[in-house]
Every structure is written in structure tokens, then in C-alpha cells.
Amino acid sequence: MNCTNCNNKVNHHFCPNCGQASKPKRIDGHYIIHEIQHVLHFERGILFTVKGLLINPGQNIRNYISGNRSRLVKPVIFIIITSLIYTLISHFFHIEEEYIKYEGSEKSSVFKIVRWLQANYGYMNILTGIFIAVWLKLVFKKYKYNFFELLVMLCFVLGIPMLIYAFFAFIEGITDIRLLNIAGIIGVIYVIWAMAHFFEKMKTVNYFKALVCYVLGLITFFIFIFAIGITTDVLTKH
Structure with a gap:
């Protein structure tokens, strides 16, 4: 028979080319439970x-x-899952309605972009990470990490604050005590601490550099967002 995944000839229980089982299990309730357990598994999963x-x-x-990539969840999947957890909890309890107020024209492109980002924290964190990674590359250039390695690091680091916020x-949501501002402070402290640890935790100056890169990354990210929104509005009016 041929493999259902790569069409390679299969003579045993598993494909010698891609490793898929020659007879994949049918997707049912047991399959779904197994996949959830695989994601949450303490030894190799999100926990x-x-x-x-x-x-x-x-x-x-x-x-x-x-190169030791067998035990940690893939970085992009990690940040999307953690962001989704926060988004679901926040929307269920309507948390952000008490903190985020939009003023101005709802028809403006900036307003639409910000609303989209608020509804898609996973993508927003990845985009934010791109700008922070640029500054990290400039400030911590002596450590020789390339841009994509820094972005992978940020996907991991920015995912933890999402769980803190969640x-x-x-x-x-269950106590009506306003706590999200405290969560924001803890989240920022964690990000600075984790980034400094990634480079060299014993150097005090690295914590200051990490803070500078984080702030500059956020500033340039929002400048970029506003520039895109304003440019779009100007072009669509003509």
C-alpha cells in the first residue's frame, strides 16, 4: 500500500519516509482526548x-x-494557545470593557486595526515581538543571535504574561475586584526578567537593556500601526 500522507510505498506498520502509521486511527472521541492529553502532557507539553x-x-x-526541541511546545503554537486562553476568559467575563475605551471615529482605519488586534492577541503578540526583536538584535548584537532566534525567544516569553493576565x-471575573492593572505590571516584570535571563542573567545592565528594548519595541509597533491606519484613511479618501 501507499502512505496516505506522502504516497511512499509502505510494507510495515509505519511509513519509512515520513513515519506515519500505515493505517491511521479513525478520528473519534478517543482520538480527540489523546490529542488534548498530548498537548497538556507535563513532560513534553504546555505544562x-x-x-x-x-x-x-x-x-x-x-x-x-x-537544538533540544523535543520537550517544549513549538513557540508559535505556545503564544497562540496562551493568547487564546486569555481572550476566552476576558471575553467571557467582559473584563476589558472596564479598562479599554475607544474614542474617536469608529470608521477610521486605526480604530479598526486596534479592534482587530484586541480580538487576536496571538497575532498581536507575534507582531509586537517582531519589533522588539529588531531592538534586541541592535542592543544585544554581541550575543550573535539572529533575528528569528530572538523572535522564537519572544514567542515563549510573551506567552507567559498571557497566562498571567488570564x-x-x-x-x-468571579470576585469583581479590579486586578488586570496588577497583572499588567507583573507581566512586564516577567518579560524584562526573562529576556535578561536569556542573554546573561548575572549582568545587571542586561535588565535595563531588556526594558529599553521592550519599551522601544512597543512604541515603534504602535507608531507603525498608526502610520498604516492614517495612510489607509488618506488613500481611501482620494
Whole structure:
């Protein structure tokens, strides 16, 4: 028979080319449960990743970049999942309605872009990470990490604050105690701490450099967003 994945000839239980089972299991309830368990598995899934990023983010991320990629969740999947968790909790309890107020024309492109970003935190974090990575590349250039390695690091690092926000949003939702501002402060502290750990945690100056890169990354990101929105409005009016 031929493999259903790569069409290579298969004579055993698994394809010698891509490794897929010669007779894949039918998708049913057991399959879905197994996939969920695989994602959450403490040894190789999101729980292990969260633990590693909370205890020793620098070493774990460096290990991933250097080639040990079997135990941590893939960075893009990690940041999308963590962002989705926060988005679901925030929308369920209507948390952000108390914090974020939009003023001005709802027809403006800037307004539409910001609303889209608010509804898609996973993509927003990746886009934000791009700008922060540029500054990290400039400020920490002596460490010889390329842009994409820095972006991978940021996908891991920016995913943890999403879980912090999700936790505080859940507590706020059931207690009505305003906590999201506190979560924001904790999230920023974590990001600065984790980025400094990634480069060299014993150098105090790295914490200041990480803070500068984070702030400049956010500023340039929002300048870019406003520039795109304003340019779009100007072009569509003519």
C-alpha cells in the first residue's frame, strides 16, 4: 500500500519516509482526548513549557534554540494557545470593557486595526515581538543571535504574561475586584526578567537593556500601526 500522507510505498506498520502509521486511527472521541492529553502532557507539553519558562526561561529557551526541541511546545503554537486562553476568559467575563475605551471615529482605519488586534492577541503578540526583536538584535548584537532566534525567544516569553493576565482576569471575573492593572505590571516584570535571563542573567545592565528594548519595541509597533491606519484613511479618501 501507499502512505496516505506522502504516497511512499509502505510494507510495515509505519511509513519509512515520513513515519506515519500505515493505517491511521479513525478520528473519534478517543482520538480527540489523546490529542488534548498530548498537548497538556507535563513532560513534553504546555505544562512542562510553562514550568520551564517560569523557573529558568533563559536556559530552557537557549536549549530549544540550540537544538533540544523535543520537550517544549513549538513557540508559535505556545503564544497562540496562551493568547487564546486569555481572550476566552476576558471575553467571557467582559473584563476589558472596564479598562479599554475607544474614542474617536469608529470608521477610521486605526480604530479598526486596534479592534482587530484586541480580538487576536496571538497575532498581536507575534507582531509586537517582531519589533522588539529588531531592538534586541541592535542592543544585544554581541550575543550573535539572529533575528528569528530572538523572535522564537519572544514567542515563549510573551506567552507567559498571557497566562498571567488570564489568571487575574478569571479572579477578577468571579470576585469583581479590579486586578488586570496588577497583572499588567507583573507581566512586564516577567518579560524584562526573562529576556535578561536569556542573554546573561548575572549582568545587571542586561535588565535595563531588556526594558529599553521592550519599551522601544512597543512604541515603534504602535507608531507603525498608526502610520498604516492614517495612510489607509488618506488613500481611501482620494
